[in-house]
Amino acid sequence: MNLPRMNLPRITALAIGVSAICACSAVSSNAVAETPSPPGAIAYFHYPLDGIHVPQRFTVRIGLKEMGVAPAGVDKPNTGHHHLLVDTEMVDLTKPIPSDYNHIHLGNGQTEVVLTLPPGPHTLQLLLADQHHIPHKPPVMSKKITIYVR
Numbered sequence: 624m625n626l627p628r629m630n631l632p633r634i635t636a637l638a639i640g641v642s643a644i645c646a647c648s649a650v651s652s653n654a655v656a657e658t659p660s661p662p663g664a665i666a667y668f669h670y671p672l673d674g675i676h677v678p679q680r681f682t683v684r685i686g687l688k689e690m691g692v693a694p695a696g697v698d699k700p701n702t703g704h705h706h707l708l709v710d711t712e713m714v715d716l717t718k719p720i721p722s723d724y725n726h727i728h729l730g731n732g733q734t735e736v737v738l739t740l741p742p743g744p745h746t747l748q749l750l751l752a753d754q755h756h757i758p759h760k761p762p763v764m765s766k767k768i769t770i771y772v773r
Contacts, residue, residue, distance in 0.1 A: 660759035661701050666690040666749040668678060671767035679741045687734070692765060696728035696754050703751040703759060705729040707736060710745050713764075719756040723772060728756065740772045 669684035671677050686707050691729070693702035713724040722728050729736060749765035752758050 637702060645661075650704065654686070655761045658703070658753035658757065660687050660751075660761055660763045661769070664701075664751075664759070664763045665763045666705065666751050666763050668747070668749065668765060668768060671747070671768070671770045673766070676771045676773055679772055680737065683736050683738055683747065685729075685734045685736075686770045687751065687763075690751065693754075694732040695728070695752075696703075698754045702734055703753050704762065705734065706750045706752055706756070707738075708732065708746075708748040708750060708767075709738070713748070714758075715737060716758045716760075716762050720752055720758070722756075730756075742772050744769055744771050746770075 642760050666685045667688070669686050671681065671683065683692050685707075687705075689701075691699070691702040692701050694705060695704050706720045706729065707727040709725050709727065714726065720726055720728070727736060746767050746769050748767040750758055751763035758764075
């Protein structure tokens with residue numbers, strides 16, 4: 624479920640700038656082959672961890688095992704770029720990940736992003752995608768965590 628407009632997170636990317644939160648190009652999932660992920664690949668949170676309390680502005684630090692990170696548009700085997708899902712359900716894993724306040728694209732290959740969220744509970748989940756913003760098969764994602772903003 625999407626947040627009401629007044630409660631949407633404000634995002635500041637920490638790597639190369641505003642272009643880090645990219646607008647997805649119109650890529651048809653029919654025109655793009657599935658991108659495989661290697662066995663054991665997983666995305667995870669270094670910080671925050673499930674159940675902790677955080678200030679309204681905090682840095683999300685992302686980990687990745689058995690794969691590498693590459694910017695969107697770069698076609699290199701066993702790589703992808705991160706997407707942070709905030710207060711939303713998992714997307715259709717066969718289509719490009721939307722780009723909006725609840726689906727934050729780290730298209731320059733960042734492994735950190737600063738979030739500003741309103742007080743209260745929030746859910747976060749990571750999802751890696753290929754050069755076309757389409758999740759790998761099988762998907763490389765974190766467990767959904769809940770954090771509490773003070």
